[in-house]
Amino acid sequence: MKLLEDRILRDGNILPGGILKVDSFLNHRIDPQLLYEMAQELKRLYAGEEINIILTIEASGIALASLVGYVFGCPILFAKKSKSRNISDKVYAVEVESFTHGNTNTVLLSKEYLRPEHRVLIVDDFLATGAALVGLRAICEQAGATVVGAGIAIEKAFQGGGERLRAEGLRIESLARIAQMRDDGLSFCE
Amino acid sequence: MKLLEDRILRDGNILPGGILKVDSFLNHRIDPQLLYEMAQELKRLYAGEEINIILTIEASGIALASLVGYVFGCPILFAKKSKSRNISDKVYAVEVESFTHGNTNTVLLSKEYLRPEHRVLIVDDFLATGAALVGLRAICEQAGATVVGAGIAIEKAFQGGGERLRAEGLRIESLARIAQMRDDGLSFCE
Numbered sequence: 001m002k003l004l005e006d007r008i009l010r011d012g013n014i015l016p017g018g019i020l021k022v023d024s025f026l027n028h029r030i031d032p033q034l035l036y037e038m039a040q041e042l043k044r045l046y047a048g049e050e051i052n053i054i055l056t057i058e059a060s061g062i063a064l065a066s067l068v069g070y071v072f073g074c075p076i077l078f079a080k081k082s083k084s085r086n087i088s089d090k091v092y093a094v095e096v097e098s099f100t101h102g103n104t105n106t107v108l109l110s111k112e113y114l115r116p117e118h119r120v121l122i123v124d125d126f127l128a129t130g131a132a133l134v135g136l137r138a139i140c141e142q143a144g145a146t147v148v149g150a151g152i153a154i155e156k157a158f159q160g161g162g163e164r165l166r167a168e169g170l171r172i173e174s175l176a177r178i179a180q181m182r183d184d185g186l187s188f189c190e
Numbered sequence: 191m192k193l194l195e196d197r198i199l200r201d202g203n204i205l206p207g208g209i210l211k212v213d214s215f216l217n218h219r220i221d222p223q224l225l226y227e228m229a230q231e232l233k234r235l236y237a238g239e240e241i242n243i244i245l246t247i248e249a250s251g252i253a254l255a256s257l258v259g260y261v262f263g264c265p266i267l268f269a270k271k272s273k274s275r276n277i278s279d280k281v282y283a284v285e286v287e288s289f290t291h292g293n294t295n296t297v298l299l300s301k302e303y304l305r306p307e308h309r310v311l312i313v314d315d316f317l318a319t320g321a322a323l324v325g326l327r328a329i330c331e332q333a334g335a336t337v338v339g340a341g342i343a344i345e346k347a348f349q350g351g352g353e354r355l356r357a358e359g360l361r362i363e364s365l366a367r368i369a370q371m372r373d374d375g376l377s378f379c380e
Contacts, residue, residue, distance in 0.1 A: 029303045030266040032259035059249040063266065066256040069222035076220040076253065113219045 001041050001175040004153065005188055007034060008176055014183060018156075026125055026153060027060045035064050038175055039071035042121070042151040045173045049148050051121045053077060053114070055140070057096070057107060057132050064153055065123040072121070077113050079136060081105040092142045096135035109139050116144035127152040127174060130161025137170065149173060156181065157189050191231050191365040194343065195378055197224060198366055204373060208346075216315055216343060217250045225254050228365055229261035232311070232341040235363045239338050241311045243267060243304070245330070247286070247297060247322050254343055255313040262311070267303050269326060271295040282332045286325035299329050306334035317342040317364060320351025327360065339363060346371065347379050 013021040025031040054076045056065035062078050069076035081096075082105065091108045098105065114120075122136045133150055140147045149171030155162045157177045166172055177189040203211040215221040244266045246255035252268050259266035271286075272295065281298045288295065304310075312326045323340055330337045339361030345352045347367045356362055367379040 023300065024303070028268060028270065028300060030256065030259065030268070032256055032266060033263065035256065036260055059252060059268075059270075062249060062252040063256040063268075066220065066222055066225065066253040067260060069220065070226055070257060070260075073223065076222060078218060078220070078249075078253075080218065080249075110213065110218060113214070 001038065003034065003037055004176045007031075008154065008178075008186075012186075014181060014186065016183070018159075018181060020154065020156070020178070020181065020186070022125075022154065026064075030063045032063075032067065035067040036071070038064065038153060039067040041175060042068055042123075042173060043071050046121065046149065046151070050119050051148050053118045053120050053145075054123055055079070055109075055114070055120050055136055056123045057081070057136060060126075061124045061132075064125055068121070068123050068151060077109060079107045079109045079139060082108050092139045094135040094138045094142075097129075097131045107135050107139070109143075111143070114139065114143040114145050118143070118145040120145050120147050122147060122150040123152075124150070125153045127155040127162050127172065128159040130165050133161065133165060133170075133172075151175075154178065191228065193224065193227055194366045197221075198344065198368075198376075202376075204371060204376065206373070208349075208371060210344065210346070210368070210371065210376070212315075212344065216254075220253045222253075222257065225257040226261070228254065228343060229257040231365060232258055232313075232363060233261050236311065236339065236341070240309050241338050243308045243310050243335075244313055245269070245299075245304070245310050245326055246313045247271070247326060250316075251314045251322075254315055258311070258313050258341060267299060269297045269299045269329060272298050282329045284325040284328045284332075287319075287321045297325050297329070299333075301333070304329065304333040304335050308333070308335040310335050310337050312337060312340040313342075314340070315343045317345040317352050317362065318349040320355050323351065323355060323360075323362075341365075344368065 054069045057079045096107045152174040155174035155177045179189045244259045247269045286297045342364040345364035345367045369379045
């Protein structure tokens with residue numbers, strides 16, 4: 001999606017350690033009109049697919065998912081991060097490692113909100129190693145829900161998570177796919 | 191706002207300790223069409239006021255703020271919670287006590303995103319003791335920005351935070367104001 005790629009080139013910052021900082025429009029400071037256009041693009045890409053719920057993970061996925069839910073006309077679920085391993089039998093729980101934060105969180109979702117009749121679009125801001133996506137897919141499997149696909153803002157294709165998950169049969173639509181990233185710049189996949 | 195009050199009566203649950211659980215439409219599971227209507231109502235209430243940025247706090251304020259930003263046509267900032275007290279000179283930082291979680295977080299906002307020319311609408315899902323609102327207002331004061339007012343989904347008026355802050359001159363528009371809450375039910379302010 002050219003609009004997002006242009007915005008990354010204009011406003012993104014590359015930090016040491018392979019971190020792409022998009023704090024000025026996607027995290028921390030958010031441009032809701034850009035998110036709306038991104039949601040419309042995901043709607044176009046998934047046209048013809050029945051999707052009746054949007055699933056994301058707190059905190060940075062919530063803003064995009066909110067506009068996606070609005071555009072798709074269906075509810076949003078956000079899985080919650082918890083340091084606690086003291087989990088009740090009323091929640092689905094998976095462990096998810098964060099590339100950005102260098103830690104592992106238990107991610108929780110109330111069982112009452114995700115059921116076998118749900119056809120899920122997983123939404124997140126970043127796809128790198130794929131850990132969050134694997135965790136959210138595992139929650140859907142526990143619930144017996146169908147994962148129609150994933151809608152990602154920025155995929156760091158060079159980290160391999162997207163390639164591996166597509167090979168496993170998961171449909172992933174990433175609105176910007178970064179092929180290479182060095183301290184002095186980045187390039188997008190063709 | 192009758193739409194929200196009716197939804198609280200239909201789908202809200204009162205838990206021991208004065209917790210109103212609205213997980214099925216406002217937190218955790220979110221109804222984006224309801225949030226859109228709430229954003230439109232805030233737009234109507236603040237008609238004629240110049241507002242050029244929306245400020246909220248992660249995580250549960252982000253969904254509403256995203257739709258409010260979309261409807262108002264202006265960027266959203268979300269202050270981040272951090273356990274760390276190791277704060278750089280590039281962020282504003284305040285301490286905020288959480289009524290729901292019974293803990294205190296340091297709340298951070300990058301200085302580069304909030305400046306004296308900003309006219310801020312603070313958005314949050316709940317107003318109880320007012321701690322989050324006081325914290326976000328303090329960040330705006332540190333930045334030299336103007337707080338035009340606050341837009342709240344649900345105010346627990348009986349906890350007094352809203353009354354105290356209005357007496358200090360802060361404009362607060364709450365879309366549902368709960369006068370009383372007992373284990374067996376609640377009533378709204380007239």
